[in-house]
Structures are given as structure tokens and as C-alpha cells.
Amino acid sequence: MTSLVTFDHATLGYGRRVVLTDISFDIPDGDFLGLVGPNGAGKTTILRALLGTLQPLGGSVTRSPTLRFGYVPQRDQVDYNFPLKVIDVVMMGRYDRIGLGRRPNADDRRLAEEALEHVGIAQLADYPLADLSGGQKQRTLIARALVGEPNILVLDEPTNGMDLVATTQILGLVRELHDRDGLTVLMVSHALNEVANYVERIALVVEGGFQIGTTEEIMTEEALTQMYGIPVEVDSFDGHRIVVARRRSKPVHDRV
Amino acid sequence: MFDTVILFRQALYGALVIGVACSVLGVYVVLRRIVFVGATLAQISSAGIALALFLAGAGVALGPLLHPTVMSLVLTLVAVMFFASGARGRIPPDATIGVTYAVAAALGILLIAKASSGEAHDIFLQGNILGITRGDTLVLLAVAVPVLALHVLFYKELLFVSFDRETARTLGYNVRRWDLLLYLTLGVVIASAMQFAGVMLVFNFLVLPAVTGLLLSQNMRGVFFWSVVSAVVAAILGFSLSVPFDLPSGPAISAASGALVLLAWLGRRLAGRG
Numbered sequence: 001m002t003s004l005v006t007f008d009h010a011t012l013g014y015g016r017r018v019v020l021t022d023i024s025f026d027i028p029d030g031d032f033l034g035l036v037g038p039n040g041a042g043k044t045t046i047l048r049a050l051l052g053t054l055q056p057l058g059g060s061v062t063r064s065p066t067l068r069f070g071y072v073p074q075r076d077q078v079d080y081n082f083p084l085k086v087i088d089v090v091m092m093g094r095y096d097r098i099g100l101g102r103r104p105n106a107d108d109r110r111l112a113e114e115a116l117e118h119v120g121i122a123q124l125a126d127y128p129l130a131d132l133s134g135g136q137k138q139r140t141l142i143a144r145a146l147v148g149e150p151n152i153l154v155l156d157e158p159t160n161g162m163d164l165v166a167t168t169q170i171l172g173l174v175r176e177l178h179d180r181d182g183l184t185v186l187m188v189s190h191a192l193n194e195v196a197n198y199v200e201r202i203a204l205v206v207e208g209g210f211q212i213g214t215t216e217e218i219m220t221e222e223a224l225t226q227m228y229g230i231p232v233e234v235d236s237f238d239g240h241r242i243v244v245a246r247r248r249s250k251p252v253h254d255r256v
Numbered sequence: 257m258f259d260t261v262i263l264f265r266q267a268l269y270g271a272l273v274i275g276v277a278c279s280v281l282g283v284y285v286v287l288r289r290i291v292f293v294g295a296t297l298a299q300i301s302s303a304g305i306a307l308a309l310f311l312a313g314a315g316v317a318l319g320p321l322l323h324p325t326v327m328s329l330v331l332t333l334v335a336v337m338f339f340a341s342g343a344r345g346r347i348p349p350d351a352t353i354g355v356t357y358a359v360a361a362a363l364g365i366l367l368i369a370k371a372s373s374g375e376a377h378d379i380f381l382q383g384n385i386l387g388i389t390r391g392d393t394l395v396l397l398a399v400a401v402p403v404l405a406l407h408v409l410f411y412k413e414l415l416f417v418s419f420d421r422e423t424a425r426t427l428g429y430n431v432r433r434w435d436l437l438l439y440l441t442l443g444v445v446i447a448s449a450m451q452f453a454g455v456m457l458v459f460n461f462l463v464l465p466a467v468t469g470l471l472l473s474q475n476m477r478g479v480f481f482w483s484v485v486s487a488v489v490a491a492i493l494g495f496s497l498s499v500p501f502d503l504p505s506g507p508a509i510s511a512a513s514g515a516l517v518l519l520a521w522l523g524r525r526l527a528g529r530g
Binding site for chain 1: 287409410412413415416418419420422423424425426427428429470473474475476478479
């Protein structure tokens, strides 16, 4: 399977400040990867290096020449003071394809409407973006990423600040885009429990440490205890894996 | 009353050109929350005029650089390059802008106080709208038309990088370059308008019409439309009242702009849109 992005012994940071060292992994075509870790651990740094907005301090980050990102930023990164309709925002995903100094045409509008239909909010096309709920705003940003016909969808904390229903719906939608359309997905999140039951692989970033593997490999008590530095339990509830910090200390080797 | 207005029609034309150009750029100034940058650029621009007058009075021969508008443009563009670079140090960006504003305002007044040229202190607050000639209006048009053409041509690019710079970056947009274009057009318009309109009126045109537009419309096209319309109405109204009643034109236009903001706000409240 072709690799879309490859990190090869990359050292990442800002100026002289090194955040992560010796990061090696790749994202093959068709992957569904969760980049998970607490706030401040370096997820955004990896994300920026992946998107090409941050150059590695050492090693290399290579992207497939045909790679096109469908980037879904954190919802609060977008300025809702702008008086924009949902369809106008979705159309932005095609701006670079439309070309410099040219205006969107009927085809661009049709594609934007199709993208909105794809994410289930076709009826909101002419609503002001600012009037939408958190989940609807997130769907708008996903539609904008899709309308550019990307080969990898990159979502930054897509469920941040959402309630249980909206979170489940958004993660379900992303899963559907991967399963139904075969879209490669990278989802960045601080919520391991949310992501673990949707993605196929997990890259875990914790205070300078980095580990990547299938969900089964990462969601073990040994791996997580080692990464987080505190004893954790991995339990199963109705087919879902849940990670909890252990309250009473038990020897780690007792557990699965 | 109209006879007097007709007598000063060149001044009205000049005010309209300044109003239209500033009210279009002002939509970005307000939406990008760089209102204070606008105020600071205006202040630096007026300090440039003061510097030119001071140097002329002191007999320094700098050729064309001594023209108030040219000196104003040079200083404003230097500031533009600084603000558009997004350089961040230990001091928060708005504090840096505040320091620049305070220093530029003080320097302007100090330089004018020691300038032997008698062009009054008024330029700092009121400008000299009534002094606009046909030639001045043509110069203002020569600046405003290309600037507005650039903004029409690159509307979607400027909108995208203003609305969501991170995503624009992932699609290959050089966000810094587009920022620079926006700031440069802002700097050129402010510097060319400053000698005639003064700090208060330029700042007014950069902020108030855009606010009126945002109150009256829920889409970008409507915001630009109402911003320009309210700038034009304020210019005509303020000017028409200031000439026969012997009021300073700049403050009269600014007051008219303020009244339009109030009307737009009331209209929005009455329409139930908060």
C-alpha cells in the first residue's frame, strides 16, 4: 500500500525548543489513524509537521507528491464573526482548485451542495454559519474538507466541547467516510476513550514519548501504563474498550 | 445651502473617494479585529506629515521625500511591513501596537510644535477636507481604484486567509503574502488620505461604516454594500451640514457615521436580530 506521509527519524520543535525526537511512522493509503495524547504533549506539533506548516528540525517528513489534505480545524479556530453562509464556507475547500482571481461557478456550488448532503446537512446550505450548533458547524467544516476531493482527511479535535450525542454522531460520520468511501483519515484527539473505539491504529504522544500501533497493540495496560507513567486499566464494556486510571495500586503484571 | 456645497464640490468628491476606499478595507479591519492597527497606521501616517513639515521648516533638502504624502507613505509602509510580518516577541502584539500608537501621536505633535511651516495642528485631527482640489481628487482616485480592483480580484483569497488561515495554509496559500497585500493596500490608502481627512476621519471611515454593514447584513456582499453606502451617505450628509453651518467637516462626517451606526443598531433590534 502506498504511503501518503512518512516521518523518518524526525525531530520536531520550534526554533531551539525540541518537542519530540526520533519520530518514525507512516500513514498508508486507506489508514484510519488516531493521533492521541494529552494537551501539550506534542500532537499539534506532529500535525503541523504532517501538514507541512512546520519543518522538522532533524530527520525528514515526506509527503506523496499527489497528496491533498482535507483539513478540518478545531471549531474555535474559525472566526464566527464573519457573516458567511454554510455554502460559502464549504466552497472555500475548492478555492485553490478554482484558481487565483476567479470566482466559483455553478459546478463548484453543486459540488459544495453534494458535500453538504454527504455529511447530512444539505438543508442548512443557506443558513448563517454562526447560527449552527457545534455538531452542525463541525459537519460544515468536514464538508469543506471533502469538497476539495482530498486523499486524506485530517481532523483536529473534532469532538472538543461536544456533548455525548454530537460526539457519537461526528465520530460515526467520520467512521462512515472511512468505511464507505475508503477515505484515509487522521484524527487528532486528547480523548483516548472516544477515539479508540473508532480508529484502526493509534499513535500515542505523551510527554515526549511516542508509540504507534494497531488499536489492539496500543490499548493494553502494559503499553498505556508505560506511556502514561501511572497504572491504568483497560476494561471492556459492551464491546467498547475503556481506559481508566487505577485508583488502588495493583502490580502491573497481574493485568492483561 | 446647496450653492455652498457646490462651491466645495471637489472637497466632497475627495471625501467620497476616501470614504469608499476606507469603508471597503474597513470590513477586513473590523472582521480581523485589527481596529487598533488601523488607528496606529493612521497616527504614524500623520506623524509622517508632521515630519515632512518639520524638515521643510528646518530647511532640510530631501527632494520629493519632503512632500507630506510621500513621507507619510514611507513611514506607514515601514509600519505595515512590521505589522504584517506578525513578528512575536516577549511583548504581546497589541501592547507593541499601543506603544507605536502612543509614540507616533506624541512625535507628531512635538514635530508640528517645532515646524516653522504654519500648516496648523488641525491636520492631526481634522485634516483639511475643504482644501481638496481637483488634482488631489485625481491622485486619491489613482490610489483608490487600483486598490479596490485588487480587492475585487483577490476577494476570495483575502477572505479565506482572514477567515481561517490554518486551513488556507494547508491548501497552499502563502498566508503571510496575502496578509502583506491587505496591509499594504491599507497603508497606501491611509497615507494618501491622511493629509486631507486627518486621523479622526480616516479612522472613522475604517471602522464605523463596516460596523453599520455588519449590523445590516448577514452576508459578505451585503456587508460591503452597506459599508460603502453608509460611508457615502455620511460623507454627503456630514459635508452638506458642515459647510452652511460653518462646522468642521471631518467631525461632522464622523458624527453622521456614528448616527448611521446607531440607526443600523436600532433597525437590527427592531427586526429582532439582536
